[in-house]
Amino acid sequence: MEINVLVVDDSSVMRAMISKTMGLSGLPLGKIYQAANGQEGLEVLSGHWIDLIIVDINMPVMNGEEMIDRVRANPELKDISIIIISTEGSDARIDRLRRKGAAFIHKPFTPETIRDTVKDIMNLGGSDAGTD
Numbered sequence: 001m002e003i004n005v006l007v008v009d010d011s012s013v014m015r016a017m018i019s020k021t022m023g024l025s026g027l028p029l030g031k032i033y034q035a036a037n038g039q040e041g042l043e044v045l046s047g048h049w050i051d052l053i054i055v056d057i058n059m060p061v062m063n064g065e066e067m068i069d070r071v072r073a074n075p076e077l078k079d080i081s082i083i084i085i086s087t088e089g090s091d092a093r094i095d096r097l098r099r100k101g102a103a104f105i106h107k108p109f110t111p112e113t114i115r116d117t118v119k120d121i122m123n124l125g126g127s128d129a130g131t132d
């Protein structure tokens, strides 16, 4: 299994950092797509098969929470794995997003945190994950 990833963040620096981290993670990656806000993210999702979305919360045009709501409301997209990476500090908001089936990582983060969270939510085990 190869994981196609969509990285959605209004910071190009953060998108590059997350993409690089994924590349170094040892995870079986397919393509990594990028989008600068939720609206662009939905456009990528309408045209490409994506297995994992890594999304910021605070973005112009469409924020991460609205994007997640749109994804979860779409029968063809609703089961996609989602990880939120944000500086968001509100426990109420984080709880609400977790109930929508998203994992949460605080900025700043380490590459290991991203890797371990991806393995966890996608049920990927050790180095032999996906060999059968």
Ligand SMILES: [Mg+2]
Pocket (backbone or CB within 6 Å): 009, 010, 011, 056, 057, 058, 059
């Ligand atoms: Mg942002």
